[in-house]
Structures are given as structure tokens and as C-alpha cells.
Amino acid sequence: MRSFFERMQSRDWVGAGRCLLPSVHIEFTETGERFDGPNFLAMNQAYPEGWSNDVIEIVESADRVAAQVRIDHGDDGMRRPELLNR
Numbered sequence: 001m002r003s004f005f006e007r008m009q010s011r012d013w014v015g016a017g018r019c020l021l022p023s024v025h026i027e028f029t030e031t032g033e034r035f036d037g038p039n040f041l042a043m044n045q046a047y048p049e050g051w052s053n054d055v056i057e058i059v060e061s062a063d064r065v066a067a068q069v070r071i072d073h074g075d076d077g078m079r080r081p082e083l084l085n086r
Contacts (some may be wrong), residue, residue, distance in 0.1 A: 001065050013045055017067045050074055 004019035012048040027034045035043060051073040059066045 001054055001058050001060065005013060005053055005067070005069065009080060011045075013041055016022050017041055048073075 001018075004016055007013075007016035007019060022037070024037045025034055026037070028039045051071060054070040054072070056068040056070055057081065058068075
């Protein structure tokens with residue numbers, strides 16, 4: 001999972017996509033937004049440049065991964081919990 005976020009940070013969209021299972025669903029728990037893998041990658045690829053991510057914590061179980069990630073964009077920063085269903 002950490003390698004997924006490293007690839008996202010380096011804008012390696014193909015490599016990031018290879019880290020995801022075809023059945024993955026990503027949920028931003030604070031907003032309720034849900035994405036499948038390809039749409040999540042497309043959204044991030046289209047987002048205005050200048051953002052960075054820093055993984056704070058990753059917790060895994062048999063069928064889920066939760067990650068708390070700090071996203072910085074210019075002067076704005078937020079912690080975003082993300083839940084990935086495998």
C-alpha cells in the first residue's frame with residue numbers, strides 16, 4: 001500500500017494502477033465520496049498540480065486497507081482518511 005502512495009506522489013499513474021486490484025473501491029470517509037480504481041487515478045491525474053501526500057498510517061485486514069494520508073496543496077493541508085475495499 002505504501003508503494004501505491006509513493007507512485008501517486010511521483011505521478012507514476014501506470015505504476016499506481018498496478019498496485020490496485022481490479023475490484024478496488026476507494027472511499028473518502030470524511031466526505032463519503034467513492035471511486036473505483038481507474039476513476040480515482042483519473043481524478044488525481046486531473047487535479048491541479050502542486051499537491052503532495054504523506055502517509056501517516058496504514059492498517060490492513062483480510063479484505064480492507066485503511067490509510068490516513070496528509071495531503072498538502074500550496075498553503076492548504078488536510079488529513080484524509082481513505083478506506084480501500086479489496
